[in-house]
Amino acid sequence: MTPRPRRRCNTLRGIFRRTDGTLCVIDEGSHRLRRISTTGTVSTIAGNGNGYKDGPVTEAQFQSPFGVGRDRAGNLYVSEQVGRIRKITPARVVSTLASNLSMTAGTDGGGGTAAGSGGAVGGPCQDGVACTASDVCGGDGKCAPGKSKACNDGDDCTTDACDTLTGGCLNTPVAGCF
Numbered sequence: 001m002t003p004r005p006r007r008r009c010n011t012l013r014g015i016f017r018r019t020d021g022t023l024c025v026i027d028e029g030s031h032r033l034r035r036i037s038t039t040g041t042v043s044t045i046a047g048n049g050n051g052y053k054d055g056p057v058t059e060a061q062f063q064s065p066f067g068v069g070r071d072r073a074g075n076l077y078v079s080e081q082v083g084r085i086r087k088i089t090p091a092r093v094v095s096t097l098a099s100n101l102s103m104t105a106g107t108d109g110g111g112g113t114a115a116g117s118g119g120a121v122g123g124p125c126q127d128g129v130a131c132t133a134s135d136v137c138g139g140d141g142k143c144a145p146g147k148s149k150a151c152n153d154g155d156d157c158t159t160d161a162c163d164t165l166t167g168g169c170l171n172t173p174v175a176g177c178f
Contacts, residue, residue: 014067014079024068024076031062033078033088045076046088054086060094062086071166130167 013026023036024045032047051061065086067079076088077097085097134146151160151169157177161170 013065016068016070024070026065026068026078028064028066031065033062033065033068033076046078046092046094052084054095055093057088057092057094129164131162131164
């Protein structure tokens, strides 16, 4: 039996554990998203070197990725230090969700171009917040949030909010309320 070549990881960053026990980890130094199986086998989920390219996971390129997350639909989200958020679908396709984001603490909507804006003033765009709909591209090229999703379930004994990652409603019971 021929031993498998070892994959080297270089500067590991964000990590999460899947329900099947495998780990997803950012390999920042190699500009890839890796999977580590429960037996310790390392494989590449997405990324083909340093750069910026959307497309199939085998051709896509990342530039200094450092964070990873997922949603209930099975999409993965990778943040890059250059101010981009990339989406990896279960169909194994990488796309840019948002770019040119400023990472200034304490501000919201402080810049950036969301995918789909096309730069057309008044045109549709996506501000990256799942709790807004009908977002519109402003004259400054920034995506302005649209109407907030209503999550009021009509029950005075719940606190109602929208989950900004999934867009689902959260109706949390209020303690002591009947």
